[in-house]
Amino acid sequence: MVERHVKVVGLGAVSCLGNDWPSTWTGLLKGQTKASSAREYFPDFDLSTRVAAVPGLDRQLERDALGAAGRLGQMAMLEATGGHEHGFHIYGGTNHSESDILIELQAGVRAGRHRAMAGPLWDALHRDPTPNLISGPGLPRTWVQSACASGQNSLVFAAADLEEAAKQLRAAVVAMDALSRIGVIGFVRAGAVSQTECKPFHRDRDGLLIGEGAACLMLDNDASPKDSRVSLLACAMTCDAGHPTHPDESGIHLERCIRSAISKAGLRPDEVGAAVLHGTGTQANDGVEAAVVERIWPGSSIPCTSVKARLGHTMGAAGLFNCLVAVEALRSGLLPSTLNDRNAATLELDLVLAVPRAIDRSKAVLATCSGFGGNNVAALFGYRG
Template identity: 30%
Template sequence: MNYSNAEIVVTGIGVYNTIGIHADSFWEQLLAGKNGLRKIDLFDVSEQRAQTGCQLTELLPSAWFASESETMGRTTRIVLPPIEEALLQAGLDQADCSGGKTGLCIGTTMGEIEPLEKAMRGDPNGQTGGPHAIAEQIATLLALQGPIWTFTNACAAGNFAIARSMDELRSGRADRMIAAGVDAMSWAAFTGFNSLRAMSTDACRPFDVTRKGLILGEGAGVLVMERRESAEARGVTPLAHILGYGMTSDAHHITRPDPKAKGAVRAMREAVAMAGIHPDQIDYVSAHGTGTMANDRMEATALREVFANHPTSVKVSSIKGHIGHTLGAASAIEAVMSVKALQTQMLPPTLHLENLDPACVADSLHMLREPWRGKVSLILSNSYAFGGVNSSIVLSAPQEGGVFHE
């Protein structure tokens, strides 16, 4: 059967981060302006310039695999509860996962890094580590029979997992896909960003003229994706549509984005073109918005070009002031946020944005500083990564899916 033009829908979402242990609580705290910042105590930060981050206070237990997960690393344990949450919302259980072509895409930056870091401290504990350990362990627990992927495209990895899941569904290789992004707070990442002097010593202020850098966070975001006809056959109402994606690479610099934003512009335009819509139809952009000058200004440059003729000024915000930069989890969490925005017809603000950087100002961009309520039908979600990796996805409300194609 040819599924190449199949409509791809989201039927379940799950999330876990420092302001929410499930999708609804996360959404409520976003709108309330909750900040998950605290002093890091997972490892010694006494000699670090920045010493705070959005670190989880405790790990949620797995509802399905409590005993099995006890021997797994921190990253796998973080992503298991939101996977279970998303599957349950999609009306799926363990038997459904093992009984058909259910696949898994994990996007991550550091992978299952905890065993390696413990070994470096002389504490080899026998846990399975490495980038692929997360997907391999979860696929074993759920007895998945579909394609299994791990993407380590740094901070764009979550969007890559969503894009690959869309491809697997349209190819017919999978009946449903679990698309997830996850990263745990790690000494290696924390020390690395500190050494780059890219981290703020107090708060993350995306697009603000007084910003000092990013704040690291940890967490996971999960979407259950399937073909619309499959969801309807199961009697499940879609939460949202995934209409398209764009992936490009600048290769401008190992860490610094291309200030001309050529790759970011192409990624957004490719996503919009695949969705079969026009940029002027986008209501809201979930910005990468890290709170570093180079990234914020690059993204603002890209947004100005793509939405130069937007009739009403496209709404823009970043949620990294709330939960920090969760690396490979960021775009997956932001996709979950986008689904909630489509459901509730509300948009979250950019926390700590008080004085907009003049370099990020444009008549076509409405940078949100407070929660916004109004019609939201089409969302573009951006995520960028070291090495010039650019990614964008387009989501729509269920009733809007497939009606904008030209």
């Protein structure tokens, strides 16, 4: 069978920094952060929590129409695919999707409207949202829900299919999540939300910034050596299986995941030139991830970043956003900064601060992601003929 090299042929995104990938990337390079009170989006809830929201997003839930999460995914996928509606397989991921439908159902029951609305809303809650993301007939679809690792888990499945295929295939890997009352309240009650500002890998970090958005990678397993676009070199996933929400304190499963991806790519750790880390800004995640990086790259020998102080934690889309950043870092030679303070007191990492960092484009770039339930995913991107 012909060896297949999976190429990244399209990127798409919607975030608090812009309604497409170029504007999002520009905002990341400028170190922009856009956050506001959750009360602006949920006036019926007493939530003072800061969130990173997509301006102007239609948040209505209607029968036979996309909700906010679906609209985000549709926008990102149309950008990545160039508006094409045929000839590819969709791999989708989300954490909570349109979970606020449950609140709408409850409100309908209280108001005595449950008979009229329960059927349509339950249909919407159980329906796979991907058929509505793009209208092409007969598109194969694979849907993954594995907490905040959903998007990168979808990438793993797409990569496996593309690498093993006997013919040329194309795949759109898309992940999306919109702000949700249920999601926001859940993280607030878990004590995971920052009371000040999100500061990934800072010694005084106190939590995450809840965000929303969608990211999409268009992949092609064209094996032509003349194709000079960025390749998806390898993916790997593991599961701590130790706690519903906290990562394993030893980090051994995350470390095994990253080392597995490096090995699958046929590389050594010193052939990886940069890392886009999960970096949520929580005490547990950042401490474990920093310790793992130090074990694999002793002496802080690899530049690292996190984009969650900029975009917020976009839940199921977070891992794919990291992948988009990894691909664009290879294209541009620049790794966005994590924090705007060049003198920030950080953990023992070579963390990119204040301004973007030039990286060695001949080396691979790592993107990691973790999720509740102990899900860990690592993906490596680089140039390969």
